[in-house]
Amino acid sequence: MTDNMMPELTLTPDTDAAAAVAVPELTLTPDDTATAAAVEVPSLTLTPEAPEVPKEEEKKIEPVEMDESLLTEEERVAGDAFSKKIDIRDTNQVLQYGAAAQKSVASFSENALNNVRSKDMGEIGEDLSRLVVELKGFGEEDEKKGLFGLFKKAGNKLETMKAQYSKVEANVEKISQSLEQHQITLLKDVAMFDQMYELNLKYYKELTMYILAGKKRLAEVRSTELEALRKKAEQTGLAEDAQAYNDLVNLCNRFEKKLHDLELTRMVSVQMGPQTRLLQNNDTQMIEKIQSSLVNTIPLWKSQMVLALGMEHSRQATAAQSAVTETTNELLKKNADMLKMGTIATAKEAERSIVDIETLQHTNEQLVSTLDEVVNIQREGAQKRKEAEVELGRIEGELKQKLMELRS
Numbered sequence: 001m002t003d004n005m006m007p008e009l010t011l012t013p014d015t016d017a018a019a020a021v022a023v024p025e026l027t028l029t030p031d032d033t034a035t036a037a038a039v040e041v042p043s044l045t046l047t048p049e050a051p052e053v054p055k056e057e058e059k060k061i062e063p064v065e066m067d068e069s070l071l072t073e074e075e076r077v078a079g080d081a082f083s084k085k086i087d088i089r090d091t092n093q094v095l096q097y098g099a100a101a102q103k104s105v106a107s108f109s110e111n112a113l114n115n116v117r118s119k120d121m122g123e124i125g126e127d128l129s130r131l132v133v134e135l136k137g138f139g140e141e142d143e144k145k146g147l148f149g150l151f152k153k154a155g156n157k158l159e160t161m162k163a164q165y166s167k168v169e170a171n172v173e174k175i176s177q178s179l180e181q182h183q184i185t186l187l188k189d190v191a192m193f194d195q196m197y198e199l200n201l202k203y204y205k206e207l208t209m210y211i212l213a214g215k216k217r218l219a220e221v222r223s224t225e226l227e228a229l230r231k232k233a234e235q236t237g238l239a240e241d242a243q244a245y246n247d248l249v250n251l252c253n254r255f256e257k258k259l260h261d262l263e264l265t266r267m268v269s270v271q272m273g274p275q276t277r278l279l280q281n282n283d284t285q286m287i288e289k290i291q292s293s294l295v296n297t298i299p300l301w302k303s304q305m306v307l308a309l310g311m312e313h314s315r316q317a318t319a320a321q322s323a324v325t326e327t328t329n330e331l332l333k334k335n336a337d338m339l340k341m342g343t344i345a346t347a348k349e350a351e352r353s354i355v356d357i358e359t360l361q362h363t364n365e366q367l368v369s370t371l372d373e374v375v376n377i378q379r380e381g382a383q384k385r386k387e388a389e390v391e392l393g394r395i396e397g398e399l400k401q402k403l404m405e406l407r408s
Contacts, residue, residue: 083220089251189283193280211266230245
């Protein structure tokens with residue numbers, strides 16, 4: 001920041017002037033007090049023609065007059081003393097009048113333009129966008145798997161979450177470092193814009209003093225020297241007196257054009273003030289955005305990740321406990337069923353005789369059947385033997401008969 005000192009005016013462009021910042025005059029009673037318009041009761045009509053809407057009166061912009069009220073008392077005194085040193089007849093002095101302040105404003109504008117050109121705000125936007133993508137992208141892979149994710153093993157899911165978190169965290173750290181570098185650069189730019197704004201105030205005050213001093217000197221020359229030459233030329237009627245009058249008129253016009261150039265340069269300086277503040281405000285907003293991301297968004301995301309991992313641990317522990325409980329219940333049920341079946345089988349076996357009645361019945365039936373078969377076989381054998389004896393007697397008789405026939 002520069003000290004608030006009165007600018008030192010010079011007729012040579014090489015002299016540097018110190019900056020002076022005029023204190024604005026505050027007031028609680030502004031001249032242009034806006035009066036509230038009375039609210040009229042709308043009139044109803046059955047005709048479709050709409051009432052004419054009164055045209056708003058255009059606000060008249062009062063032009064700003066540049067006078068010595070813009071200067072402090074000390075600056076007025078210095079300006080009066082400086083105006084007396086101005087020699088309008090000195091062509092070189094007129095050409096160089098205020099040139100130092102003009103060059104300073106031109107250099108200031110060039111520096112501001114270079115600063116805007118060299119600053120790539122797109123990189124900051126890209127870093128912030130990548131940060132949002134990284135934070136939003138975490139966990140989307142599992143969500144996209146749908147029902148398949150429900151059948152993943154708990155251990156694999158936790159390991160996947162940890163691996164994904166590590167990857168995202170590494171990318172976020174890189175982005176954070178980049179944002180921190182941008183923030184440092186922007187902080188330097190904000191401080192530089194403060195300096196540029198103060199320099200612009202200095203150039204603005206210098207140009208104002210140059211213009212007011214020049215106008216005052218020009219008015220004095222026109223009211224005194226030029227008027228005297230005019231009267232002299234009218235009185236004498238000599239050509240050289242008329243030429244001297246015309247020469248001074250031309251010199252006054254040239255100096256007036258020079259003052260007009262200074263007024264244009266001063267307007268550039270006037271415009272550079274709010275432009276500088278706009279650039280500074282943009283940088284400040286971007287710094288706040290980066291700061292919010294660094295101290296709020298990223299730590300909050302990490303906290304949420306800790307909670308997510310903790311909840312996953314808890315979910316896994318609950319799932320494991322549930323699995324143990326289910327397994328225990330199933331084992332108890334299975335053992336109870338097996339115990340029931342074994343006990344019933346043992347009881348039945350214990351109550352069972354060595355030989356079942358069914359077995360005895362079957363054995364008896366088989367024995368009776370066997371005896372019946374034996375009896376039947378014996379009967380058949382006796383019958384067959386009787387039949388055989390009869391057949392043998394017949395055969396024997398037949399044989400004897402044949403033998404008898406042979407003897408006869």
